[in-house]
Amino acid sequence: MYEIIKVLNTKFYFKKDLNPLTDEYEYHIWIRHLVEPIDAIIAYLNKDEQIYNKIYKRYEADSKENNLSVWYFYRNGNQNEIVIITAFKMEQ
Numbered sequence: 001m002y003e004i005i006k007v008l009n010t011k012f013y014f015k016k017d018l019n020p021l022t023d024e025y026e027y028h029i030w031i032r033h034l035v036e037p038i039d040a041i042i043a044y045l046n047k048d049e050q051i052y053n054k055i056y057k058r059y060e061a062d063s064k065e066n067n068l069s070v071w072y073f074y075r076n077g078n079q080n081e082i083v084i085i086t087a088f089k090m091e092q
Contacts, residue, residue: 001025002016003027009080011080012040012041012044013075013081013084014027014028014029014040014084029087032086033087035087040087042063042066043066044072044084046063046066047061047062048062048065049061058071058072068087069090070087071086
């Protein structure tokens with residue numbers, strides 16, 4: 001299950017997982033890393049560095065300003081549809 005958050009002309013897709021503690025569907029990035037979708041979007045928009053991981057077919061970007069790493073790919077190659085795989089705090 002994915003939830004779509006639209007920012008201007010861009011759609012961000014966030015996976016939702018069943019939280020075994022609450023028995024509710026919550027954002028994967030929240031359950032795993034305590035990162036809210038809006039923070040992942042802001043980090044994506046503020047990314048400083050980005051690489052393409054050919055093995056896993058994803059982009060891996062860092063936002064030093066937001067202290068977050070965001071891994072994502074473009075849905076069907078469309079750069080206006082971004083599937084956020086995960087987001088987590090960068091190591092200090």
